[in-house]
Amino acid sequence: MPDYGHDxxxxxxxxxxxxxxxxxxALSQLAERAGLDLVTFQDHPYQPGFLDTWxxxxxxxxxxxxxxxxxxxxxLPLRPPAMLAQAAASLDxxxxxxFELALGSGGFADAIASxxxxxxxxxxxxxxLEEGIGIxxxxxDTGxxxxxxxxxxxxxxSAPRGPRPAHDIGIWLGAYKPRMLRLTGRLADGWLPSMxxxxxxAALGEGNAVIDEAAAEAGRSPRDVRRLLNLGEDLPADGLAELALTYGVSAFIAMLGDARALERFARETVPEVRELVAAERRRAASLTEASPTEVSTAEATRITSAPGDAMVEGAAPAPTPDDGVRLSEVRVWDESTRPTGPRPDPERRYTPVEQANGRHLVDVHDHLRGELAxxxxxxxxxxAGAIDAGTARSHVNAMTMRQNNWTLGAYCASYCRLVTMHHTAEDAMLFPDLRRAEPGLAPVLDRxxxxxxxxHKVxxxxxxxxxAYVGDQAGLxxxxxAVDLLTDSLLSHLSYEERELVEPLARHGA
Known part of the structure; x- marks a missing residue:
């Protein structure tokens, strides 16, 4: 799951x-005072009620x-690229x-022609557009x-070069369909879709896959393309952090219509997203950059051949076993019908980076398990009335998925959203890569x-x-x-997924 590492x-x-x-x-000046990094404007010259964006x-x-x-x-069709280059460099x-240059191929053909x-x-x-980017x-390139x-x-x-911009202007493309996505991977510095x-x-993951493949074919790194996103709704901080860590989005652009919403976004949401992403990046870096000795010390109870065994250096990370405890009499599926994938080579040894690759899935699942508890x-x-809302809020604030205005419903919704986004990311990005790398896993991935x-139904x-409980406390x-059934289903699923995927992820990477 990509985090391309951009600021x-x-x-x-x-x-x-x-x-x-x-x-x-005035709003643009307020955005600067509030500490935002970027202000943008749509560019539709055929709208008479709009200012000219340039x-x-x-x-x-x-x-x-x-x-x-x-x-x-x-x-681009409304501005010749040579003139656009001069205008952009001059403004920079x-x-x-x-100044950064965000381009589109022109989505309103009739309006452009008008x-x-x-x-x-x-x-x-x-x-x-491809020709225009080259021009x-x-x-x-005045040199x-x-x-x-x-x-x-x-x-x-046929024209002279110049002027040269004050900095290397990024060219960001608004792209959605395969040809534009491949062009983004080959030539652009950023991908700028709107949610x-x-x-x-999931569409973010699909777009990333096309861009990354095109970048690799062009001899570029996927990291050469920043992932930006126009937000269509007011997502909470944990939702934005998940988009950053799972889908590689590193620039969030909010549609803000008034000063109050702008200040709330800058004061509350932005710092929390930065904190959540920084914490996860530190944790990931501590695993992938550690020396073999450091890994064996810090992860002594984790990098083992099986739970409870003495640590074996170079062994595959241990999946979390299913303890078999069930709280509900309801069964969402028949566990006896679960397929298994190819068994790993018992003699295979794993580098610290490979161990970290496999361990990452367990770490993500451990987070979900902890939050479920x-x-x-x-x-x-x-x-039970054992705590009031204020006390509960102090507990929630210590969690990674904290809310600014705590209610039981808001926290549960946040947790449900995180589980859903995690599964969506696996389906859209992780599983297709594993299918290509190891076809024998197909029945497992289907299950x-x-x-x-x-x-999701649970x-x-x-x-x-x-x-129902909010409206009538007799629904306790x-x-x-419902929470018992969620617990049974999710813990069983996470253990099965780790049993089948931790070792392949160690070998193939995530």
Whole structure:
């Protein structure tokens, strides 16, 4: 599951309303004062109620000092790439290196044509964008010999190079379909989709896979492409952290319409996301960068051939066994029908990095197990009246999935969302890679995906029980039964998944 290791950026996107021009500028200045990293604006010149985005960005460069500026995104067909390169470099020089160039192939063909732009098919627009990126980069490369000399299907350019930008401007692409995603992997510095258009977190994983493959084929590292995301809703900090750690998103751009929402995002959400991601990166680094001696010391009880055995250096990480305890009489599936994958070579030895690869799944599952235990405890304490909301909040604040305004329902919803996102990430990214690397695991992976769907139904049962309990506390036993069934199902599933996947993950990586 990729974390590409980029520094985190947090930005705001505002509607460039011509009727509220002063308010747009004021919000942008407030974003800078609040500590955000980036402010962006959609670029639709065919909307008469909008300010021209380039003019707005130029004005903001003069009335701000630190915050980065970008369109979101500029439709290339409306601006010749050689002229766009000069405009971008000029704005970057005037803003002292604060401009980034986000481009699109032009998603509104009729509107572009109505402004005098070329009418291109979707395929032609992607081809033109690829040509345009080459022209833009050539214009900025003032150290190259001679003038720009481009003779393409869509552009013919013979022009001097320059000016050179104040910094290496990133070219970010708004991309959704396979051809644009592959172009992003080959040539771009960033991928900038919008969550409402993607539709789900799983689509992020699918897009990442296409981009990463294209980058590798072009001789690039997937890390060369920053993953940015326009947010369509106000996600909590733990949700954003999960997107960063599971899907590699390192720049979050929130649609913010007023000062109060902006300040709350900057003051509450941003610091918490930074803290959660930094903590997980430190933990991961401590495993992958440790020497063999350090691994054997710090993970002495974990890197073993089987639970309870003496530590064996170089052995595969130990999966968590199923203790067989069941709290509910209901069974979500028949455990006796679970398939098993190929058995590993008992003589195989594992490097510290390989051990960390396999151990990572156990660590993620341990987090879910720990939070499940806390969830059960909180249900009982609040139901019994043993703790009030203030005391409960102090306990929740010590957890990784804490909420700013604690309620039992909010915490349970947070936990359910984390489990769902974890399973979605496995289905969209981890499992396809394992299928390719080890075809013999296919029956196991099919069964695990079936169990993911079954667990999601159990999570929905917990949701329904919570709603009923809030309205009528006589529903306590129904809530307890739902949480018991979740406990049985999830712990059984996690143990089965570790038994089958920890060793293959150690060999193939995650």
């Amino acid at each position: 985190l950026l947090f930005g705001a996107s505002f509607v460039p309303s011509a009727q509220q021009a002063d308010a747009v500028v 003019t707005l960005l130029s004005h903001l460069a003069a009335v701000t000092e630190r915050i980065r500026l970008a369109g979101n995104v500029h439709p 020089l005037l803003s002292h290196g604060r 402004m005098g732009g070329p009418r291109l098919s979707a395929g032609q627009a992607v081809d033109a 833009i980069r050539a214009a900025w 190259a010999p001679g003038d720009i000399a481009h003779r393409g299907e869509h552009y013919q350019v 409402p258009y993607l539709g789900s977190a 806390r969830l059960r405890d909180l249900v009982e304490q609040v139901a 695990l995906q079936e169990e993911h769907h079954a667990i 999570l929905e049962r917990v949701d329904r029980a919570l709603v 036993e129904t809530l307890r039964a």
